[in-house]
């Protein structure tokens with residue numbers, strides 16, 4: 001099957017390319033599409049709403065089955081922030097570094113044990129045939145006191161995994177892709193697809 005991976009984020013694109021390959025899903029990205037990909041306003045109150053908004057908008061525009069990913073970080077000591085605002089935590093066009101700097105500043109003085117957090121990923125899939133599919137995954141960790149590692153993207157350098165004694169950015173991609181929120185969401189997504197009779201191998 002052919003699916004449009006409806007994300008402008010290169011980090012997500014790479015991870016999905018790696019994870020979907022063995023499943024026999026042929027992925028098209030927004031860069032494969034002619035013309036400028038439309039921007040979708042992510043003004044939903046939840047990851048689910050934003051993921052669905054993106055999948056619906058790109059399906060409508062390109063007339064292809066589209067899967068979108070809305071994801072982010074929720075930190076317990078910050079009452080769940082940055083949450084759905086993760087990408088623009090430090091402002092509208094904030095870089096990953098800006099967002100990490102803001103996060104560390106907000107958590108200043110809070111010890112590691114109280115810096116529990118999780119990554120959340122919601123995949124929405126819209127193909128115009130049945131109802132949309134919404135699949136969620138999470139990954140537990142703690143916000144480190146300072147960044148380390150250079151794999152991955154986003155908040156990976158400050159997302160510490162106690163069981164590995166490493167940050168997500170210190171895990172090679174194939175290891176991240178076995179434990180991540182995105183992998184867990186994808187497992188749920190594939191289960192939903194096959195329940196619907198859309199065949200996937202692997």
Ligand SMILES: O=c1nc[nH]c2c1ncn2[C@H]1C[C@H](O)[C@@H](COP(=O)(O)OP(=O)(O)OP(=O)(O)O)O1
Nearest residue numbers: 007008009069070071072073086087153154155156
């Ligand atoms: O595995 C991850 N490792 C580190 N950080 C992550 C991860 N997954 C999401 N994140 C962060 C990055 C960004 O600050 C926000 C996603 O925002 P989100 O709107 O879903 O993505 P985006 O705007 O970059 O691309 P797009 O909307 O085109 O898919 O959460």
Ligand SMILES: [Mg+2]
Nearest residue numbers: 009042070087
């Ligand atoms: Mg976005």
